[in-house]
Amino acid sequence: MKRFIYLSLLAGFLFSQMSCSKMDPEKEPLDEYTEDYIFDPNDPAGTLAIQFLNNVYTHLPDGFNRIGNDMLDAATDDAMPSRDNSSIDVLRAGRLSSVVSNPDGVWNDQYLGIRKANIFLSKIDIVPLTDEVKNNWKADARFLRAMFYFELVKRYGGVPIVGDTVFNIGDRVEPKRNTFEECVNYIVSECDAIKDIARKDPVSITDWGRVSKGIVLTLKAKILNYAASYLYNGGNIALNDGNPANDALQGYLNFDATRWEKAAQAAKDVMDLGIYDLENNNNLFIERRNKEVIFSYLRPTNRDIPLLNGPIGFNTATTKGQGLTSPTQNFIDAFPMISGKPITDASYNENNPYASRDPRMDKAILYNGLRWLNRPVETFEGGLDKPNITNLVQTKTGYYTRKFTAHFNNSAEYSLQHLNFNIFRYADVMLMYAEALNEFNAAPPADVYQQLKSIRTRAGIQAASNYGIPVTMTKEEARSFIRNERRIELFLEEQRYWDVRRWKIAEQEFNKDLEGMKITKVGSTFTYQRFIAGKIVFNNPRMYMYPIPNSEVLKNKNMVQNSGW
Numbered sequence: 001m002k003r004f005i006y007l008s009l010l011a012g013f014l015f016s017q018m019s020c021s022k023m024d025p026e027k028e029p030l031d032e033y034t035e036d037y038i039f040d041p042n043d044p045a046g047t048l049a050i051q052f053l054n055n056v057y058t059h060l061p062d063g064f065n066r067i068g069n070d071m072l073d074a075a076t077d078d079a080m081p082s083r084d085n086s087s088i089d090v091l092r093a094g095r096l097s098s099v100v101s102n103p104d105g106v107w108n109d110q111y112l113g114i115r116k117a118n119i120f121l122s123k124i125d126i127v128p129l130t131d132e133v134k135n136n137w138k139a140d141a142r143f144l145r146a147m148f149y150f151e152l153v154k155r156y157g158g159v160p161i162v163g164d165t166v167f168n169i170g171d172r173v174e175p176k177r178n179t180f181e182e183c184v185n186y187i188v189s190e191c192d193a194i195k196d197i198a199r200k201d202p203v204s205i206t207d208w209g210r211v212s213k214g215i216v217l218t219l220k221a222k223i224l225n226y227a228a229s230y231l232y233n234g235g236n237i238a239l240n241d242g243n244p245a246n247d248a249l250q251g252y253l254n255f256d257a258t259r260w261e262k263a264a265q266a267a268k269d270v271m272d273l274g275i276y277d278l279e280n281n282n283n284l285f286i287e288r289r290n291k292e293v294i295f296s297y298l299r300p301t302n303r304d305i306p307l308l309n310g311p312i313g314f315n316t317a318t319t320k321g322q323g324l325t326s327p328t329q330n331f332i333d334a335f336p337m338i339s340g341k342p343i344t345d346a347s348y349n350e351n352n353p354y355a356s357r358d359p360r361m362d363k364a365i366l367y368n369g370l371r372w373l374n375r376p377v378e379t380f381e382g383g384l385d386k387p388n389i390t391n392l393v394q395t396k397t398g399y400y401t402r403k404f405t406a407h408f409n410n411s412a413e414y415s416l417q418h419l420n421f422n423i424f425r426y427a428d429v430m431l432m433y434a435e436a437l438n439e440f441n442a443a444p445p446a447d448v449y450q451q452l453k454s455i456r457t458r459a460g461i462q463a464a465s466n467y468g469i470p471v472t473m474t475k476e477e478a479r480s481f482i483r484n485e486r487r488i489e490l491f492l493e494e495q496r497y498w499d500v501r502r503w504k505i506a507e508q509e510f511n512k513d514l515e516g517m518k519i520t521k522v523g524s525t526f527t528y529q530r531f532i533a534g535k536i537v538f539n540n541p542r543m544y545m546y547p548i549p550n551s552e553v554l555k556n557k558n559m560v561q562n563s564g565w
Contacts, residue, residue, distance in 0.1 A: 039123035059113030063421030078331040094537035098547035110148040117145040139198035146190040157250040176558045179248040191220035218424045221266035228259035229502035238563040264436035276426040278458040288418040296420035303414040313384030318413035326397040329515035335361040340461040340468015359460035366400040380519040397516030444478040510538035
């Protein structure tokens with residue numbers, strides 16, 4: 001553990017060990033400056049200090065095709081990788097272990113971010129900034145640190161909390177894991193402490209993308225939503241595993257319904273700010289600033305997402321996709337009809353399965369016959385986008401992804417787009433609020449129905465049948481409805497992978513056959529046949545949490561491994 005902690009918690013110590021001579025900022029990279037150079041008492045603008053802070057932001061989740069060019073949702077029942085032997089198979093095929101490299105393992109990276117945040121907080125008072133700027137920057141660093149802990153907790157449970165400590169090389173560092181509850185309380189307390197010194201919303205255009213009060217409150221809502229969920233609140237997998245040392249590390253020791261009440265209030269606090277709202281569907285993912293986006297990982301203009309995931313049957317450098325992500329028929333079936341009713345309704349036509357469906361499907365999925373780049377998508381057998389050539393990567397399911405792309409239906413190419421990865425957005429907050437209200441109450445109160453109605457109205461679902469929302473639902477019926485709505489609304493946003501885990505239903509939802517649609521064209525007629533395209537495996541309760549890296553356990557006698565690993 002000691003050596004790894006040096007790499008993760010002590011990384012960046014080079015700043016204080018290098019020469020203290022001033023460097024030319026135009027010739028030397030930032031990571032070759034000393035701390036004294038960066039945090040300069042003669043720099044009222046904080047020129048290098050803000051660059052240091054910007055670097056802390058780079059440890060945020062960057063989403064999209066981040067796991068060996070696959071999306072995290074390819075390790076759920078919503079999608080699968082189009083390539084064989086993809087690195088994400090470790091997560092989707094039950095191959096993860098404490099000694100196998102985890103493609104989603106963030107232990108080192110998040111502790112490096114925490115280390116950098118602590119260095120910044122320990123040094124920033126040296127810089128002669130105005131009180132307002134200094135408070136804003138401190139709020140940034142403390143929020144980012146809390147966010148990094150959240151990313152660790154949702155993967156590992158309780159982790160070592162280092163507080164404000166900046167360890168030095170030579171320090172004996174063998175930390176114990178804090179309990180799950182202590183980690184949740186720490187993240188919440190940090191959010192409460194900085195919410196009123198963070199930037200006020202809405203932020204100026206020059207500060208857009210930086211931490212504001214609304215962003216802080218959303219993190220609080222998010223961690224409380226997780227903490228109230230069954231995996232941690234009543235379904236702790238470490239209880240009764242024969243190792244009492246794990247019990248408090250992987251969840252609470254008891255169920256408490258008031259945790260849902262706290263989660264509901266935290267989500268409502270974000271909503272009551274009155275600054276966020278649902279955006280027009282056409283602008284949601286392609287406008288850098290809009291009223292629904294709360295917090296994003298900022299990226300330069302690019303066309304990488306459609307080129308990585310789009311159909312393969314185009315021929316130019318700005319149109320030919322790699323088709324790396326194959327949405328499943330299981331996911332397609334989750335979309336209701338335009339009336340809002342499920343596909344078990346008589347209005348569904350299995351011979352024309354994409355007609356009169358939820359408009360969100362057309363915005364998320366590229367299916368056979370949908371117009372794209374000036375022609376219909378051809379995912380029928382032998383079509384341009386599914387030619388079935390040996391060793392050619394193509395869709396495995398009959399579908400490609402469209403979400404996050406602009407309106408390229410009649411375009412000649414994929415143009416450069418402002419496409420950021422949304423870490424927090426308002427629809428998620430609304431659904432967290434609906435979920436928490438439903439779980440806390442004996443039956444769903446009116447506000448649950450209102451959130452669902454608002455989201456389905458924005459989606460374009462018809463009002464005639466009450467948007468497909470039953471007039472009255474039991475708690476269990478509302479739970480299923482909300483979960484399906486999250487699945488549809490938040491597709492490819494790295495939510496379902498964690499949602500199914502926190503709901504503790506992965507042994508059912510992530511342990512089954514995944515279907516595709518085989519489409520055959522005869523003349524101008526298409527026939528549709530479901531088939532088994534692959535399988536997802538979740539066959540052991542230990543998989544609800546990642547194993548602590550084995551190197552950590554071997555090097556630190558105080559580091560307790562997660563249950564089952």
